[in-house]
Amino acid sequence: MRHAWRRPRRRAKSRAMNDYILETDNLVKEFKGFVAVDNVSLKVRRGHIHAMIGPNGAGKTTCFNLLTKFLQPTRGAIRFNNIDITGDPPAKIARRGIVRSFQISAVFPHLTVLENVRIALQRKLGGSFYFWRSDKTLSRLDTRAIELLAEVGLDAQNRMVAVELPYGQKRALEIATTLALEPELILLDEPTQGMGHEDVDRVMQLIKKVSADRTILMVEHNMKVVAGISDTITVLARGSVLAEGPYAEVAKNPQVIEAYMGTAENEASGSQA
Structure with a gap:
């Protein structure tokens, strides 16, 4: 699958390439028998822009709510800077250096x-x-x-x-x-939602700029943004991780194309491009 936007040049990292700022192990969230997040294991590398994508209902926002402890996981663990934060309340999560934005400007x-x-x-x-x-x-x-x-x-x-x-x-x-x-990790929930072309480009460049010396994990539907600035992409479908890797790799995955990417790309070219 081809895409019109070029991947960004990978930035030099000052830390070891195996240094992850955020990790989850088999994260599960159930709501009265419905499994919204199903054994999701993430590894977010320090200093990278990591995008989480997937169709509506894939579990992306629920994952964000688990990471910031607006929801308590049913099972699984969350580690930040190698410290288990699974039981921490939201205020303590923020004090540790994890700060989240929401879909609606606040x-x-x-x-x-x-x-x-x-x-x-x-x-x-x-x-x-x-x-x-x-x-x-x-x-x-x-x-x-x-x-x-x-x-x-x-x-x-x-x-x-x-x-x-x-x-x-x-x-x-x-x-x-x-x-x-002064966050170490910024979670951005749909940062370009509802924006026109000029605003999307401006915010995309802004995210790239502020990512220097910081780590960003974002949920985003606009594939121009995802392809243009992300170092790593995690694709969710039905609450589970379907694929993970650089955009060029993930975009060629047949399961991803079937579940999400083809539809999203058509939407992007029709309404975003």
């Missing part, structure tokens, strides 16, 4: 772009978020907030109210607030 619409990032940066002050603190008290965070906004291309919009941003820039702001939490 920003404070009536605060400015700068204020949104400052809220995320308040973790450095210790304790809870301080919505009632004076602007003067929080101004110490401005320099770092502007740096993060520059990283996602929003420093010029820092005084804009978030609700006034175009959709693609709202997603960029969400990524900036995610970076403010």
